[in-house]
Amino acid sequence: MSTKQFLFSGFxxxxxxxxxxxxxxxxxxxxxxxxxxxxxxxxMRGGTASCSVIISDDPVGSPIVSKPDVLVAMNLPSLDKxxxxxxxxxxxxxxxxxxxxxxxxDDVTVYYVPATKLANDNGTPTLANIxxxxxxxxVLGDFDETSVRAALGKVISARHADMxxxxxxxxxxxxxxx
Amino acid sequence: xxxxxLMKGNEAIAEAAIIAGCRHYxxxxxxxxxxxxxxxxxxxxxxxxxxxxAESEIAAINMVYGVSSTGKRVMTSSSSxxxxxxxxxxxxxxxxxxxxxxxxxxxxxxxxxxIQPSQSDYFQATRGGGHGDFHMIVLAPASVQEMAELTVKGxxxxxxxxMTSMILADGTMGQMMEPVxxxxxxxxxxxxxxxxxGTKMQREHNIVNSLYLSPEKLEETNxxxxxxxxxxxxxxxxxxxxxxxxxDIVVAAFGIAARVSKNAVNEARSRGIxxxxxxxxxxxxxxxxxxxxxxxxxxxxxxVELSMGQMIEDVKLATDCKVPVTLCNRVGGMIPSPEQVLxxxxxxxxxxx
Numbered sequence: 125m126s127t128k129q130f131l132f133s134g135f136x137x138x139x140x141x142x143x144x145x146x147x148x149x150x151x152x153x154x155x156x157x158x159x160x161x162x163x164x165x166x167x168m169r170g171g172t173a174s175c176s177v178i179i180s181d182d183p184v185g186s187p188i189v190s191k192p193d194v195l196v197a198m199n200l201p202s203l204d205k206x207x208x209x210x211x212x213x214x215x216x217x218x219x220x221x222x223x224x225x226x227x228x229x230d231d232v233t234v235y236y237v238p239a240t241k242l243a244n245d246n247g248t249p250t251l252a253n254i255x256x257x258x259x260x261x262x263v264l265g266d267f268d269e270t271s272v273r274a275a276l277g278k279v280i281s282a283r284h285a286d287m288x289x290x291x292x293x294x295x296x297x298x299x300x301x302x
Numbered sequence: 303x304x305x306x307x308l309m310k311g312n313e314a315i316a317e318a319a320i321i322a323g324c325r326h327y328x329x330x331x332x333x334x335x336x337x338x339x340x341x342x343x344x345x346x347x348x349x350x351x352x353x354x355x356a357e358s359e360i361a362a363i364n365m366v367y368g369v370s371s372t373g374k375r376v377m378t379s380s381s382s383x384x385x386x387x388x389x390x391x392x393x394x395x396x397x398x399x400x401x402x403x404x405x406x407x408x409x410x411x412x413x414x415x416x417i418q419p420s421q422s423d424y425f426q427a428t429r430g431g432g433h434g435d436f437h438m439i440v441l442a443p444a445s446v447q448e449m450a451e452l453t454v455k456g457x458x459x460x461x462x463x464x465m466t467s468m469i470l471a472d473g474t475m476g477q478m479m480e481p482v483x484x485x486x487x488x489x490x491x492x493x494x495x496x497x498x499x500g501t502k503m504q505r506e507h508n509i510v511n512s513l514y515l516s517p518e519k520l521e522e523t524n525x526x527x528x529x530x531x532x533x534x535x536x537x538x539x540x541x542x543x544x545x546x547x548x549x550d551i552v553v554a555a556f557g558i559a560a561r562v563s564k565n566a567v568n569e570a571r572s573r574g575i576x577x578x579x580x581x582x583x584x585x586x587x588x589x590x591x592x593x594x595x596x597x598x599x600x601x602x603x604x605x606v607e608l609s610m611g612q613m614i615e616d617v618k619l620a621t622d623c624k625v626p627v628t629l630c631n632r633v634g635g636m637i638p639s640p641e642q643v644l645x646x647x648x649x650x651x652x653x654x655x
Contacts, residue, residue: 152308160478161477162477164334185561186565186640187474188639278308
């Protein structure tokens, strides 16, 4: 049995909930049990936005992630708030463009990805979250283009269907980043 | 799994209601249930239905009364403070024996409270929901799939028994997304010969009303209604049992609290503690049977709630207070962690030995 608990966190507007949804849909397409729970309320307007995603082989119990296996921190307040919550041996992905400090813990694996800078350089400043997602899936050994493409198709609204290839390219940039 | 879609609990309720044939929705926005109204606003006009944002919660519930009088499936949704505003209408619906579906996606209280999840409207929902002697059928989903299924079930029960079904969910259930299958076998709604649909000069007038100035007549309607309630108590209780057969300790929890508790039960079992979970799916009628059965072997019950201890009273009543029942809770929008529930189980285990 395998269960992975993800916590995505950042500023409102960085696509935190979108990232979580993308991962959840990918899980669904991969025939896993999944849950997605956003933080909701006033903190979404300008402050920290976060969402819990659980991908499991078994039915998901509590959908609330308080001890993530994987923390995705897209700004400093998120890292400050959740760094200590990550389980020992867990993984932290940090957007190093916006988070200047290093992770203090030495019992977790950390990937620093300058996602915001990579997104700007690529001419897609709004896709830092997707670039980071590329890295995440690559590290977790889960970057399967077929299911990624299908998941993107589910979360990108029909109105923005032309953004699918752009998202895929952004994801590849993240996956290729060393 | 190909037929499953990811949906928020609130959206699943709205879509399931439409599938169940509901074409009339009246509401007023309030966090954390606004997605129900938003979904209806988008969908209803496209399928010839009616979405109407009323000027207040009170107006919305009375619009429900009006449409229900015509025999059509109708619903409203709100969150805790908004449900309080609807309580007059809930009582009138009961007094007029009208079917309706009412959704309460609870938030912390009392008063305006907060917007985070809560289960503190348990008393309000299960003890009637307004003035006078009455009950609503109260359904407590613990997954997005159940948000959809119990919505369909709620309409069916409401029509069968001519009463209000309430979905008693919480902010987590409303906001979370899970895979959901919307492949339902929708039963035909029963005939409603009482509906006010026009006599066409071929029958007596139907009158929908909750006013009885004769105390004898009013007493009679109350007695009759409680005969019906007795039948429902004996026939419609729903629950889930998890590892209860050999349990020394039994956790009682519904909705999100049951999800959290299941994690704790699994962890405690892995440590060799004999613990199980009873999850009421109907809160009224309360499923007394599994509790009575469990009280024969369990040495302690733990009621896990997002309230100051409301369902705990029904657990005590169901077991005739034969076994001690303790409370494990968080309130105000906070949710107990699996660790907190596990701690309560371990403490109980210490006492049991």
